Amino acid sequence: MQCGDKSYFLSTVENSTNKKTAAYCTSISQDTINEAVRVYEYNTTSVVPDNEKMQDVRNNLNETDPTLIVYGCSSHWLNLLGQDVAPSQLIIQVVKVNKYFRNHYVLGALLNEISGSVKPQLPAEMRWNSQ
Template identity: 55%
Template sequence: MQDSWSDIRNTTVIAGSVHTGEKSYFISAIDTSTNRTADYCAALTRDTMKIAVESFGCNVTAVVTDNERKMDCIRENLKEDNPSLTAYGCSSHWLTRCHTISSH
């Protein structure tokens, strides 16, 4: 799982975690204020996936991110690397966005 956000000083952070099907584990949180590109963030996601494989002996079969445009690009990049990977946006973010759009 990958998520990003900005703090009150507009410092952006991207955090990665893994869910084994039984439990979630925090992997990392990285300040991305100096590099916010989709390619850089995709590399961070790949790093998180590698750590998950090495640390938990699991196969990464899916990735979920929020629905920000950059995260859409990250999912597309990851699917290019591994077409069998399931990559999708966060349902909670998606539902919030759909509700906001339909309310206008």
């Protein structure tokens, strides 16, 4: 929950056994919005659901409350854009370089000695900013 320039953790839901359908995610979102009103007397003005298959959630929330501003996560959008514009041949070369550092102990050790360096990460669809 964001109030002014401060962020607050409102709640979490353990939902590993539930299917993440639009109806289920909409219900969880509405419960959280109601909790913000009940517990903090805070009216929600906007919601940013994850972009992954969440267009229906955004539509459902807007149908429930047309004054609610509901938009997708910019980080997800940029990651999806990166997946679209990063040529697969480039990604293959990045993977080769990263694996080379990972599989050669001396090079990895030298890289670790450089101040501020980080271990190369293999690009993957589940890792944001891989592109």
